[in-house]
């Protein structure tokens with residue numbers, strides 16, 4: 001079996017007496033028994049059940065474990081909505097410099113000037129990219145940014161004595177949008193999409209009133225389409241006194257091309273792990289900086305980094321602030337990577353990132369649409385949503401089957417069954433860092449799968465350590481211990 005050692009626990013590799021290192025006997029200790037040197041509660045009552053393994057066992061075990069999952073460093077990873085682009089190692093190295101990792105947030109500000117300057121400059125850079133002047137770096141993820149901005153909006157309306165109870169989100173929105181609205185104390189109401197995938201303006205109009213605090217829009221949206229109605233949407237929302245939230249998860253499509261603030265948005269988040277080469281996954285630490293308009297600025301979390309002459313400091317004197325949403329200054333390690341990524345590209349480079357991301361997605365779309373129809377048009381932004389509905393009807397091969405079988409071909413799966421508005425959805429986002437050769441190889445794999453024996457495809461993947469776990473049970477009752485009887 002491939003990766004035998006990685007599918008066993010380190011404990012199962014243990015052999016009595018095997019060691020990674022043999023430490024010479026101490027020549028410091030006296031012959032006095034340990035009991036006389038340490039209080040009894042500090043002494044173990046039995047030997048610790050630690051694995052006994054050689055250094056080579058440990059290195060192989062963890063190296064093999066690290067290869068059981070696919071990653072952007074090992075495989076093409078077209079997971080739509082997630083922007084799994086290659087993360088330049090330069091940014092990792094810079095974020096790992098002693099001057100960054102050895103800082104402690106409790107140090108006096110005078111000794112943190114370099115970091116505070118970096119964060120201050122990043123605030124300015126994000127304001128420029130978003131077209132929105134006030135920035136908070138505190139939120140720890142995109143979803144957390146949504147929540148924080150909605151809390152700021154709630155504080156804004158509360159201070160004005162306005163009772164606004166509703167937040168509107170399109171039916172194609174990411175699940176975090178209605179979830180954040182609910183957590184912020186609003187009633188989340190769904191707006192229908194029109195047949196072309198954009199927001200249905202009539203449905204929006206029927207739900208807009210002076211009870212609406214915020215309308216959350218993802219643009220480009222989760223179908224990979226730029227919603228041309230955005231300015232009209234913003235006009236109508238502003239007419240009833242509400243704010244427009246722009247979910248910035250898809251900023252990789254429009255960097256340096258247009259700015260949410262110019263489109264009429266009042267607030268937005270960035271996902272540095274998507275757009276600015278932060279590491280993905282693992283539950284964090286992440287970042288989800290937000291940018292808001294002038295009116296909402298005073299409500300942003302405290303503290304904020306400010307500049308006074310040549311010095312930088314944390315400003316806690318923010319009486320209308322919603323307070324803290326994260327300890328210290330947020331996850332600065334991720335922010336440092338974003339800062340390095342943005343500066344190393346520069347304005348023209350960032351625009352090129354988006355242009356290339358859109359070009360790559362359109363190339364893939366054009367190659368696959370004959371086999372996997374794309375219901376929402378022949379052109380896309382940085383991603384597109386294809387449908388396996390026809391394939392399911394003719395050959396019994398579903399979006400999930402394709403996703404699983406792609407693993408055997410050495411490709412991570414696209415996002416499947418999202419957005420909910422497309423049946424048998426396969427959401428493909430190649431990103432700008434992939435070559436034409438990789439995109440072509442991915443198309444070839446897709447074509448082959450659609451022609452393969454349906455039973456084979458149903459049983460895929462056949463080459464991975466874990467095959468097809470039950471989706472629900474795997475999420476609700478994960479078995480984290482390897483099971484030799486085939487789990």
Ligand SMILES: *Cc1c(COP(=O)(O)O)cnc(C)c1O
Nearest residue numbers: 081141142143174176247249271
């Ligand atoms: C990823 C994503 C989010 C949530 O961002 P996190 O950083 O994962 O919390 C919100 N909306 C859209 C459209 C996304 O793709």
